Amino acid sequence: MTVTTDATTIPAHLLDLDARDLLAHKRAEFLLPPDVLYLDGNSLGPLHRSVPARLAGVAEREWGQQLIRSWMGDADWMHLPERVAAKLARLIGAQPDEVAVGDSTTVNVFKALAAALHLAPQGRRVILTDADNFPTDLYVAQGLNALLGGGYELRRVPNTEVADHLNADVAVLLLTEVDYRTGRRLDLPDLTARAHAAGVLTIWDLAHSAGAFPVDLDGAGADFAVGCGYKFLNGGPGAPGYLYVAARHLDRAPVAISGWMGHADVFEMAREYSPAPGARRFVPGTPQVLGLSALDSALDAFADVEMADLRAKSLSLTSTFMALMELLAARHPLELVTPTEPEQRGSQVSYRHPDARGVMARLTERGIIGDFRTPDILRFGITPLYHSHADMWRAVQGIGAVLDRAETPV
Numbered sequence: 090m091t092v093t094t095d096a097t098t099i100p101a102h103l104l105d106l107d108a109r110d111l112l113a114h115k116r117a118e119f120l121l122p123p124d125v126l127y128l129d130g131n132s133l134g135p136l137h138r139s140v141p142a143r144l145a146g147v148a149e150r151e152w153g154q155q156l157i158r159s160w161m162g163d164a165d166w167m168h169l170p171e172r173v174a175a176k177l178a179r180l181i182g183a184q185p186d187e188v189a190v191g192d193s194t195t196v197n198v199f200k201a202l203a204a205a206l207h208l209a210p211q212g213r214r215v216i217l218t219d220a221d222n223f224p225t226d227l228y229v230a231q232g233l234n235a236l237l238g239g240g241y242e243l244r245r246v247p248n249t250e251v252a253d254h255l256n257a258d259v260a261v262l263l264l265t266e267v268d269y270r271t272g273r274r275l276d277l278p279d280l281t282a283r284a285h286a287a288g289v290l291t292i293w294d295l296a297h298s299a300g301a302f303p304v305d306l307d308g309a310g311a312d313f314a315v316g317c318g319y320k321f322l323n324g325g326p327g328a329p330g331y332l333y334v335a336a337r338h339l340d341r342a343p344v345a346i347s348g349w350m351g352h353a354d355v356f357e358m359a360r361e362y363s364p365a366p367g368a369r370r371f372v373p374g375t376p377q378v379l380g381l382s383a384l385d386s387a388l389d390a391f392a393d394v395e396m397a398d399l400r401a402k403s404l405s406l407t408s409t410f411m412a413l414m415e416l417l418a419a420r421h422p423l424e425l426v427t428p429t430e431p432e433q434r435g436s437q438v439s440y441r442h443p444d445a446r447g448v449m450a451r452l453t454e455r456g457i458i459g460d461f462r463t464p465d466i467l468r469f470g471i472t473p474l475y476h477s478h479a480d481m482w483r484a485v486q487g488i489g490a491v492l493d494r495a496e497t498p499v
């Protein structure tokens with residue numbers, strides 16, 4: 090497979106944009122196989138080059154030599170969740186003690202929803218969500234409702250109509266900011282304000298937001314949020330997820346999984362639960378040290394990055410990609426499903442194609458790795474930390490070659 094294109098064929102204006110790219114130096118920080126054009130960082134971010142040495146150090150020194158002493162002492166594994174939370178907080182517009190890092194996103198949806206339902210005004214029985222929300226968010230709501238006796242209704246509406254369904258029946262609004270299929274980005278501040286005006290609490294799933302563009306949870310007055318560590322944050326396969334709880338809710342939000350590691354004094358081994366200060370109370374069990382260490386290291390990629398620059402580059406890349414793909418759409422059955430309005434999209438571009446599954450399989454064979462999503466979506470994740478405008482050109486050349494071949498009668 091080859092994804093290389095003769096540099097002279099890349100349009101000059103794209104090379105010019107790359108020459109002025111403020112983030113161009115970040116690419117070298119990632120291990121990106123030379124024969125692959127990776128457009129799937131929204132499923133699994135690539136390896137940040139700092140991670141292997143960090144993991145080796147944790148394994149050989151902290152675990153191998155220091156053994157149990159690493160829970161305290163220099164390694165201080167006990168407070169690793171807080172250290173990672175501090176790095177993550179900046180990316181999502183939170184205070185460090187509003188963020189609990191650990192567990193999967195799925196488990197964090199459970200914790201957030203359990204807390205939000207408890208805090209919601211009495212008598213409200215509707216959990217309002219996007220009909221096409223990511224399955225785990227829907228399933229957790231179904232499961233928690235069953236656990237609570239089935240008295241809630243999970244009301245699923247198209248994400249463009251959510252605002253019309255905010256009323257006095259609704260307890261909680263559970264939304265993913267960027268739709269994993271279409272890449273549509275909802276207006277988080279506006280929907281949060283509308284929800285609050287209707288007395289509704291909000292839970293935002295930031296799986297496809299954090300690390301892709303700036304998020305300002307505190308600024309929006311959000312209530313709860315969750316997200317994944319392994320997508321745009323590049324924390325590695327199965328990296329810990331996170332939970333955000335607004336400071337104003339921390340002392341009233343019930344801790345559904347009240348574990349010993351979220352206790353105010355872990356080694357006192359008290360018989361009664363007493364929550365730790367801040368969001369640490371939502372880290373119920375032993376922190377996942379290996380995964381947290383990889384995420385901690387990977388998050389350093391953002392240390393010298395202005396999130397506004399990241400967003401500007403992401404939009405430039407996605408616009409470029411869409412414009413180049415338009416030429417292909419003229420001769421192939423590709424239907425753009427990602428909004429063209431910049432503020433309405435995240436950092437991915439998706440198309441419907443009648444044979445999306447087959448097309449993505451052939452692209453992957455060529456080393457152009459994106460995602461197929463049911464029923465007919467070709468999804469391309471675009472990451473401003475390591476993509477260039479030239480990559481957009483190469484990707485579209487490759488996609489064109491695959492589509493042309495598939496549709497040329499032999």
Ligand SMILES: Cc1ncc(COP(=O)(O)O)c(C=O)c1O
Pocket residue numbers: 193194195196223225226265269294296297317330
């Ligand atoms: C919006 C969204 N929420 C949640 C998840 C996954 O959660 P978990 O890490 O628990 O598998 C994903 C992707 O896997 C996702 O896209």
Ligand SMILES: Nc1ccccc1C(=O)C[C@H](N)C(=O)O
Pocket residue numbers: 131132133269296
């Ligand atoms: N965690 C995974 C494990 C295996 C394969 C994909 C995933 C994803 O994360 C999919 C992603 N949430 C998506 O938006 O499609």
